Amino acid sequence: MIVPTIVILVAVILVMDVDADLTDKLRQKLDLPEVQKCITSTGYIPKGPPEGPSQEFTPEQLCFFKCIMEEKGLLDSTGNIIQDELNNVPLPIPDDKKNEIKKCAAGAGKIESCEDIQKLLSCLPM
Template sequence: MVKFVVYIVVAVLIACVCCTTLEYKPAKMAECLSEVGVTEDDIKEIPSNDKNKIACFWKCIMEKTGVVSADGVVHPDKVEIAFPEVAPKLPAAVLNEFKTCLGTVGNINSCEDVQKIRSCLKND
């Protein structure tokens, strides 16, 4: 039962992180939109017409907030900086499970590597 609740909460996190309504905007969003060349509408579009640009947008967010360093190393302890409105609302166990998973994904060196982070959000 606890695992089911964890998956539900993570699913809510996915919805927030994907900015489907853009009520919540991750730190550095405007900067990364400009840098990558996407718009808020592009981010809201599901499925996206340009998945690579969207992945590059998320890589930019992760790098600008310190979750991913310039050399691709993932720093799970920085998640709250990247997602300051979402992370504090998650139960500690869910946030810790997500951070633990992030610590196992390896380096994020390309936009496509962002998919490794998504694996931490899946209900497998």
């Protein structure tokens, strides 16, 4: 299912643990400068893990995901996914799935708009 993987990806990008204390940890991370920048620029304030299918993410959520990826150095200024940085994200999934995600992400093309994040989301296992 894609939603748990999205939660894991966003959680890892925000450097937090996915556990029972997620809400408390999320509150702590909201003060990080890069997160504040993304909240300000998108108007989206994370209140917990995203819920629902990725197709139901709001435009603000998609823009927030894109912003976090830019701020964490996973996208360059022209929207290319930086594979070396993506390789450094410790996704807690089997290695064969990681390789599939990385290969798909490499072919996803540029992430120039918030909606383009869907191209990357489509790489995540369902």
